[in-house]
Amino acid sequence: MISDLFSVRQLDELVTRTHSEGIDELAAAALIEHEGRFLLIEKPSRTFELATPAWQLPTGSVRAGETLTSGMERILAEYFGFSSAEVTRYLGHNDHAHDDGRIARVFVFAVAVEHPDSICRTAHVGHHWIDNITISETIDGINHMLRVYYADDSG
Numbered sequence: 001m002i003s004d005l006f007s008v009r010q011l012d013e014l015v016t017r018t019h020s021e022g023i024d025e026l027a028a029a030a031l032i033e034h035e036g037r038f039l040l041i042e043k044p045s046r047t048f049e050l051a052t053p054a055w056q057l058p059t060g061s062v063r064a065g066e067t068l069t070s071g072m073e074r075i076l077a078e079y080f081g082f083s084s085a086e087v088t089r090y091l092g093h094n095d096h097a098h099d100d101g102r103i104a105r106v107f108v109f110a111v112a113v114e115h116p117d118s119i120c121r122t123a124h125v126g127h128h129w130i131d132n133i134t135i136s137e138t139i140d141g142i143n144h145m146l147r148v149y150y151a152d153d154s155g
Helices: 008-020 068-080 132-138 143-151
Strands: 025-031 037-043 054-056 059-061 085-097 103-113 127-130
Touching: 008 068, 008 085, 008 103, 025 068, 025 085, 025 143, 037 132, 059 068, 068 085, 068 103, 085 143, 127 132, 132 143
Parallel strands: 025 103
Antiparallel strands: 025 059, 037 054, 037 127, 085 103
C-alpha cells in the first residue's frame, strides 16, 4: 500500500495498476477533519430492517472519465452538500468486497472543505464528528491512513 502526497501522474498510475489487477470499480473517500474531529456519514442500509447505523467516511463511486480527485470533489458536492472541497493529499486505499463478489478499490484522500459545519444540511444524510481514537475503532483499515495524515499534517 502506497501512502504519500501524490501527483496526478502517480494517481493515474495507481488507477492503471488497479485496472491491471482486474478491479474496475473505483471509489473515493474523504477524511475530513474539523476542530480535531473527523466526519462520518451514516451508511445507507440495503434492507428496511431496523439496525444499528453503520458509519463510514464520505464515499462514492468515481465515474468513467473522471480522475480520482475530480470524482472526490463531485461526490462531496453532489451527495454531501459541500460546494467547496479541495483534495489535499492521498492517504492510501482499501479494497472492498461486495456481497456479489465484485471488488471496489476505495482511494482515501485528506480533504479540506469550506464551512465543514454545513455538511448534510442540504444533503439530508445522517452524520457525526468523532475523535481519532473512536474513528480507529469504527472504520476498518483507517489506522495506517491516520498515521500518514498526522505524519505530514500541514493544516
